[in-house]
Every structure is written in structure tokens, then in C-alpha cells.
Amino acid sequence: MSDTKLTSNGEPDLVDRLSQIMPTRLTHFWAGQWQPAPGAEVLEAINPSTGERLASLPVAQAEQVDAAVRAADDAFPAWSRTPPLERASMLRRAAVLIREHAADLALIDAAGCGNPVKAMLFDAEIAATQLEYFAGLVLEIKGETLPTGNGSLNYTKREPLGVVARIFPFNHPFMFAAGKIAAPLAAGNTVVMKPPEQAPLSTLRLVELLAEVFPPGVLNCVLGGRDTGAALVAHPKVAAIGLIGSVPAGRAVLAAAAHDMKHTLLELGGKNAMIVYPDADFDKAVAGAVRGMNFTWCGQSCGSTSRLFLHESIHDRFVQALITRVAIEHRPGIATDPATTMGALASEAQYRRSLEYIKIALQEGANLACGGKHPEDPTLKQGYFIEPTVFTEVRPDMRIAQEEVFGPVLSVLKWSDEDELLCAVNGVDFGLTTSIWTRDLVTAHSTADRVQAGYIWINDCSSHFIGAPFGGYKRSGKGREESRDELFEFTQIKNINVSMAR
Structure with missing residues (x-):
């Protein structure tokens, strides 16, 4: 940082720093090489805080996708035969490099996706931890012997699938890029990534860092939007697809995967409930409601507890404390300002979408308790900012209580009858997370049993625990991640029977 300019108060100039750490290879990567990008179609990477253009990047056409997948397919036999502990060593090396460059990666992502730079440091740590975790599981990719009763030897073995396509969204681009290659690579698969079109730059920087870590063709990357993703999913040599995205994107992947019976791992949307019982620790529950909504990310998180169910006896006091907090x-x-605690929405489309839902909520009769508009601060005029927004008097049938906004919009619903409460909690198409707040042990466990969601917090929210399977019910997804289950998602079981007859 010796050449970095300083501001008038002696702090590093972040604009200057950002220009120094951006990826220098703004193109596709496969077979261990940065590839030329013919064609006129480009992506414009925009800083959502300022509206400024960060970079122009090429869009992979079908022929580039084909070349990347074939490179991964060519590399698969040797990589799948690489001793597990050698694969683990490379994953650990990747984790070391990520930690060494965590501050720069966080700054690139803050500029690219609009999340606060201070919070993005945790994304780099989470990604590094996931690489280490799956590196530690490589020797668990094993089978078992089975009794047959006829004297034969029957056993199973787990084998990798082949080429895995990994497609991920704009809300945590680096964390997903680095963390979601861990399980398939540990299992012996090769990977082709497609980063989000809104925020691809941190993924390119990741590839720059890891280009020499893995053998050519093991880790590959193509840039583009929906058409690029569709070409990747449909490619006949792609054996499995791991998608983090919206329900419509998940449906599209399932439809495309059906033709070749590809394996799919889908982590999709959520319309998650936080249930507060009257006996809950009041102050902790208020803090949890704010944290669970993920206002730091402008609500752009599949796990955001965007439906807050408050018992009528505490409703009014809770809402006032919530708005104050x-x-x-x-x-x-x-x-990119280290002091920022809530960033910008990732794109103009996301910004417009959130404003439209705010308008719909008002039309349907919800009460706007706070927020609901672009901030008045003139320094934020060009960015995609919306104040943290809370609606009260929300009914379960309103669109903001049924549909995923993926923006900074929290819906508060009042309840009195527990059966009616749980009917409303379960009365959506999603089932990703639920947060339950009560001091009563029986209430906590019985409510957890009755809610239709795959990941439950009791007197907590937003926390993820490495090794704990994360995934949803209903339209919130298919399969489980962040655990041994994710590793096994990228394997298939072969059964072998050896006759011992003479």
C-alpha cells in the first residue's frame, strides 16, 4: 500500500486502492488459460453505490461454454484419480490464499455488489473455512460392506459425477464462488463456474489467485447472463448443476436438467418467519428481528426473516423498539466505506423491484412504519439505496407476506391464536428458515416440529454452523449444503458384488 494515495485525514483513498486490486484478466478461464473473447456482447459491471462503471466484460456464447466444459471433462479422469489427500492439500492452499487477500476481496465485492466492505470480510473467512472443512472430509468419501447371506462379498464405493456447473447470485458473490467449489472438487469432480452478471469481478480475482493451485481444467469460469447459464446447464457433458438463485431460475435448471437426467442441487428463495412468543427475552428478540432481516445486505439474503410474527400482548412495544433500533x-x-452498516441494492432491477413491492404494500393496506424511500443524503443520489423499511398491519394474504421481495422490506404480522399463527407461517410456497423466540422449552421444540422449514433457529437467527446441513422445504430448494451432505451430493454410489463360489 505504499503507493496508495491518502485522503485529507490520512486514511487510504479507497478509490485508488480499488483500482490497484481489481482483477487484470477480464475474460473467461478454462484449461488453465485466460481465453480470448470474440463477439461484441459485453457485460457492464456497475458499482451500485455510485452508478459508476467498474469494467466491461465479455459474454460467453455457446461455443465458449462448450470449450470450457470440454476442458473440464478432459481434466476429470486425472483429477478424479488424484489421491484424496493431494486434493485436500490444494483446497487448503486455496484457503490460505483467500485469507491472505481477504481485505482486497472484500473491497472488490463491496464495490461490485453493494454490500458493506466491513461485513464482506466475513464472507472471505466463511469461504476459506468451507474449503478447509471439505478438505478435511476427503477421506469420508467411502463405501461400506454389506452382508449378503450367501457368502459373496458385497460392497459400495462413492465416485465423483464428472463436470459440475456452479451458478451463484449477486448477494455474496465471492463467498459463493470460493466456498461452493469446495465440495465438488474435494469429491473429485471438475468445476465450471458462472458468476453473477451483476458482480463478477471478485470471482475473476479468485481465479487469478487459484490459477496455479489446481491442475489445468479442474477449475474453469465463463462470464455471462441468463443465456450463458442456460448453455452451461444444457451442455451434455455437464453431469451436475449446483445453483443458488431464485425459484424461477431453479425451475429453469430443473427443466433443462431433465433431458439428460442431470443431478441438481438447488438453494432457492425464502419467505422466512420469525415467531416471537410473549415470554421471549424482549431485548434479545428485538435485536434478533433486526439482525434476522439482514438489513446490512439490504435484505438481499435467502435466509432473511422478512415475516415477523409478534404476539398481540407485545406487538406495539416491540414495533416501537424495533424501529428505534x-x-x-x-x-x-x-x-466501500468501512463505517457503512447498510449498503446498496445490487442493481437497478433489484432497486426497482423493492420500490414496486413497497408501492403494492401501500395499495393493499399495510401501514408504513418507517423507511420506504430513497435516502435524502445527497452523496447517495446516484446509488441504488432504499431506507430500511418496516410495514405493520400486514395480513398473511398480502403480497409482501407471500412473495420474496429480496430487498430491505420487513413485514410485521400480529397473532394471538397459535394454530392460526402456524397456519400463516406455513401458508407460503417457501420453507427455508424459521426463527422461534421463547423461554419455554416445550413451546420451542413443539413449534420447531410444526413449522415447515429446513433450518430452524431457537432464540437465534442468521447464524450458520459449518457441518450443519442447510437447505429448504417446498420451493426453497432441493438438497442440503454446508455439511457432509453437500459433499455426497457430488458423488454417486456404485455397488459391487463379488461371488466367492469355487
Whole structure:
């Protein structure tokens, strides 16, 4: 940082720093090489905090996708035969490099996707931890012997699938890029990544860092939007697809995968509930409601507890405390500023979508308790900012209580009857997470049994635990991640029977 300019108060100039750490290879990568990008179609990477263009990047056409997949397919036999502990060593080396460059990677992502730079440091750590975790599981890719009763030897073995396509969204681009290659690579698969078109730059920087870690063709990357993703999913040599995205994207992947019976791992949307019982620790529950909504990310998180169910006996006091706490903790700011606690929405499309849902909520009769508009701060004029927004008097049938906004919009619903409460909690198409707040042990466990969601917190929210399977019910997804289950998603079982007859 010796050449970095300083501001008038002696702090590093972040604009200058950003220009120094951006990826220099703005193109596709496969077979261990940065590839030329013929064609006129480009992606414009935009800083959502300022509206400024960060880079122009090529869009992979069908022929580039084909070349990347074939490179991964060519590399698969040797990689699948690489001793497990050698694969693990490379994954650990990747984790070391990520930690060494964590601050720079966080700054690139803050500029690219609009999330606060201070919070993005945790994304780099989570990704490194996932690489280490799956490196430690490589010797668990094993089978078992089975009794047959006829004297033969019957055993199973787990084998990798082949080429895995990994497609991930704009809300945590680096964390997903680095963390979601871990399980398939540990299992012996090769990977072709497609980063989000809104925020691809941190993925390119990741590839620059890891280009010499893995053998050519093991890790590959193509840039583009929906058409590029569709070509990748449909390619006949892609054996499996791991997608983190919206329900429509998940449906499209399933439809495309059906032709060749490809394996799919889908982590999709959520319309998650936080249930607060009257005996809950009041102050902790208020803090949990703010944290669970993920206002730091402008609500752009599949796990956001965007439906807050408050018992009528505490409703009014809770709402007032909630609004006060939101105002103290979250005020939109430029994402690359270390002091910022709430960034910008990732794109103009996301910004417009959130404003449209706010308009719909008002039309349907919800009460706007706070927020609901672009901040008045003139320094934020060009960015995609919306104040943290809370609606009260929300009914379960309103669209903001049924549909995933993926923006900073929290819906508060009042309840009195527990059966009606759980009917409303389960009365959506999603089932990813639920947060339950109560001091009563029986209430906590019985409610956890009755809610239709795959990941439950009791007196907590937003926390993820490496090794704990994460995934959803209903339209929230298919399969489980962040655990041994994710590793096994990228394997298939072969059964072998050896006759011992003479």
C-alpha cells in the first residue's frame, strides 16, 4: 500500500486502492488459460453505490461454454484419480490464499455488489473455512460392506459425477464462488463456474489467485447472463448443476436438467418467519428481528426473516423498539466505506423491484412504519439505496407476506391464536428458515416440529454452523449444503458384488 494515495485525514483513498486490486484478466478461464473473447456482447459491471462503471466484460456464447466444459471433462479422469489427500492439500492452499487477500476481496465485492466492505470480510473467512472443512472430509468419501447371506462379498464405493456447473447470485458473490467449489472438487469432480452478471469481478480475482493451485481444467469460469447459464446447464457433458438463485431460475435448471437426467442441487428463495412468543427475552428478540432481516445486505439474503410474527400482548412495544433500533444500527451508505452498516441494492432491477413491492404494500393496506424511500443524503443520489423499511398491519394474504421481495422490506404480522399463527407461517410456497423466540422449552421444540422449514433457529437467527446441513422445504430448494451432505451430493454410489463360489 505504499503507493496508495491518502485522503485529507490520512486514511487510504479507497478509490485508488480499488483500482490497484481489481482483477487484470477480464475474460473467461478454462484449461488453465485466460481465453480470448470474440463477439461484441459485453457485460457492464456497475458499482451500485455510485452508478459508476467498474469494467466491461465479455459474454460467453455457446461455443465458449462448450470449450470450457470440454476442458473440464478432459481434466476429470486425472483429477478424479488424484489421491484424496493431494486434493485436500490444494483446497487448503486455496484457503490460505483467500485469507491472505481477504481485505482486497472484500473491497472488490463491496464495490461490485453493494454490500458493506466491513461485513464482506466475513464472507472471505466463511469461504476459506468451507474449503478447509471439505478438505478435511476427503477421506469420508467411502463405501461400506454389506452382508449378503450367501457368502459373496458385497460392497459400495462413492465416485465423483464428472463436470459440475456452479451458478451463484449477486448477494455474496465471492463467498459463493470460493466456498461452493469446495465440495465438488474435494469429491473429485471438475468445476465450471458462472458468476453473477451483476458482480463478477471478485470471482475473476479468485481465479487469478487459484490459477496455479489446481491442475489445468479442474477449475474453469465463463462470464455471462441468463443465456450463458442456460448453455452451461444444457451442455451434455455437464453431469451436475449446483445453483443458488431464485425459484424461477431453479425451475429453469430443473427443466433443462431433465433431458439428460442431470443431478441438481438447488438453494432457492425464502419467505422466512420469525415467531416471537410473549415470554421471549424482549431485548434479545428485538435485536434478533433486526439482525434476522439482514438489513446490512439490504435484505438481499435467502435466509432473511422478512415475516415477523409478534404476539398481540407485545406487538406495539416491540414495533416501537424495533424501529428505534433499526434507525440506530442501519443507515444506508457507500459500500466501500468501512463505517457503512447498510449498503446498496445490487442493481437497478433489484432497486426497482423493492420500490414496486413497497408501492403494492401501500395499495393493499399495510401501514408504513418507517423507511420506504430513497435516502435524502445527497452523496447517495446516484446509488441504488432504499431506507430500511418496516410495514405493520400486514395480513398473511398480502403480497409482501407471500412473495420474496429480496430487498430491505420487513413485514410485521400480529397473532394471538397459535394454530392460526402456524397456519400463516406455513401458508407460503417457501420453507427455508424459521426463527422461534421463547423461554419455554416445550413451546420451542413443539413449534420447531410444526413449522415447515429446513433450518430452524431457537432464540437465534442468521447464524450458520459449518457441518450443519442447510437447505429448504417446498420451493426453497432441493438438497442440503454446508455439511457432509453437500459433499455426497457430488458423488454417486456404485455397488459391487463379488461371488466367492469355487
